[in-house]
Amino acid sequence: MLNPLKKDIVRINNLVVKYGENTILNDISTRFYSSEIRVILGTSGCGKTTLLKSIIGLLKPFSGTVYIENTEIKDQDDPETVKILKKIGVLFQNGALLGSMTVGENVALPLQMHTNLPDSIIKEIVQLKLAQVDLPNASELYPGELSGGMKKRAALARALALDPPLLFCDEPSAGLDPVTSAGLDELLLKIRKTLGITIIVVTHELLSIEKIADNITFLSKGALLFDGPLKDALALEKGPIVDFFKRHEPKNKFHLSNTTDFFVENIK
C-alpha cells in the first residue's frame, strides 16, 4: 500500500517491543516519507506512544531496527544517534516541560545546548516560537502555572525550537477545545508547508485526521492493520478502521461465551 518510489525519512523494520513479558508491538514494519504528515491512530492503549518512543530510541526494542535518515537508532550514548536526535522535535503526550524552569527557559534550552547563537537571538527565537503557538505572554511563567492545553502548546514551541526536519507529536490536541485544536492543525500544516518538515502525529480526533493526514498508520493490539493514504482507508467497506472512523462501538465488548444462563419463569 505504501509507495515504494517516494523518498523516506524513517524506516522501521520488523519492530517488536515488549514491556517485561507483555508484547506491546508485534512485528511492525513501515516507512514515513519526507515532508508528509503521517497520522498514527488506534484505540487507547494499543501502543502508539510505545511506537513513538521506540522510534526515537527511548525504548530498546526487543528486536527489529529503526532507521532515521539512513542512520540506525541505537541507544542514547551512540554519537550518531545523538546527532540524529538533534534533528527531531518531540511533543510528549503530557508535555514533559521541565518543571523547574520557566516556559521561556524551556524553549531556550535546546537552543542553548545545541547552538552557539548569542543570547539576544535566542530570546527572539523563543518569543517567535511562543507567538507561533499563541502563547506570547507565557515566557516568564512556570509550567505548573499553565493550563493543560497551554502546556501542550508550550511543549510544541520547545519541540519546534531548532526547526527540526522531523517532528513527532503525541496527541497534540488532546484536552484542547475544538477552536484551539483546529488552530493547531493549521499550524502543523503551515510549518509543513513553509519548512517542508515531516510530521508524525498520534491523534484520535477524526476531524483533524481528515484535515491534516496524508497517510495513516493504523495499529490494533500491537499489530499494524493499515498503512497507506488516507483516502484508501476511507474507501474501505468494513473492518476496525471503518469502525474507528464511523465511531462504531466494538463488537464483543464482553465475551459472552461460557456464561451461566438464568432460569426464567414468565418474562414480563
Add this chain to the structure above:
Amino acid sequence: MVSISQKIITIPPVLDRNWVEQSNSLLCERNRNLILDLSKTVRIDSAGLCFIKLLNLQCKNSGKKLILRNISSDHLNLLKTCNFPFQDKESPDSFKNSFFVSTGDTFIKFMNNSVHALSVLTEMLYWGTFGLLKKQDFKRGALGEQMYQLGYKAFGIVTLLSFLIGIVLSLQSAMQLRNFGAGIFLAPLIGITMVREMGPLLTAIILAGRTGSATTAEIATMGVGEELDALQTMGINPIQFAVVPKFWAISITMPILSILATAAGILGGFFVAIFYLDLSSSIFWGELSKHLHLRDLNAGFIKSVVFSWLIIWIGSYYGLRVRGGAEAVGRETTASVVTGIFIIILADAIFSFIL
C-alpha cells in the same frame, strides 16, 4: 409427590445496594432452590445485578436452581450483559511459593539492583569527568547554583550542630579527665575525634538528609513527568543535566563544609577547656598541634570526599529507579535518606580499619 424445598423471595420495587446489604445472607443459602419474584421490581442497580449473578452462580455450584419469576425483559437483558465470565487472578501455584524459587527471585532482584546501582555510579563518574570532554550538557550557572544550594545553605546548620556536638563531647570527656587530673588531654582528644570522625561524619549525615533527599526527589519527579525522556530526545544527556552539577557541587563543597564543621567542633571543645577546665588557650592550641598529624587531616579529607560521592550516588540511584507516581517519589526519597545514612556509617566503620 415430593415437593423440593424451595424459598420464594419477593424483591422490592427497587433492588439496590441497600436491599443487597440487608439480604446478603441469601448468598449462604445452599439447601433450597430459590425463586426471586421480580413482579414489582422497576429498578435494579449494579449491586442488585451482581447480587443476582452471584446468587445464580452459587446455586449452580451447589446443584440447586435459581429461578427468576416475572422478570421484565429489559432487566433480563441487563443481567445478560453483566454476565461475563469472571476473571479471577490466577491463584499462585505452590511451585511459585517454594523456598528455592523465592530465594532465587530475591537473589536475582538483588543482583539486578546492584547492577543498576553500579551503572548509575559509572555513568555519573564518566559523565562527570571524561564525558565532559565529549559534551557539556548542563545549564549555564548550574554548578554555581548547586554549590549555593547544597553548600552555602547547609553551612549554618552544619557548623551550629558540630559546635554543639563539640561542646557536649568535650564536657563529657572533661568530667572524666578531670577526675584523673588529665584535663590537658582534652585538646588532642577532641581535636582528633573531630578531624578524623565527627567533622566528616556529621556533615555527611546532614547532607544525606538535605542533599540526598533533594536529589532523589528532584530526579524522581523528573522521571515520573517524562522530563528525563524529553531531555534525551533533545539530545541532552539526563545524567549530565541533572546529576553532574550536583556531583561537582557536592565534591567541592563537602570537604569545605567538613573543615568548617571540624573547626566549629574544636571551638566548642576550646570553650569547654577554657571555662570548665580552666586551661589557658596557649596550652590548648599547643597540645592540639603537638598531637594532630597530617595523616589525621588526610583521613578526614578523604572521608569527606568519599562520603559526598556516596550521598550523590545513592540519591540519584533512588531517583532514577522510580516507577509510578507521586507516592513512589515519596517512597524512594525516604529509602534514599535511610540507605544513605546507613551506607555512610558503614563506610565510616570500614575507614576506621584502613585509614
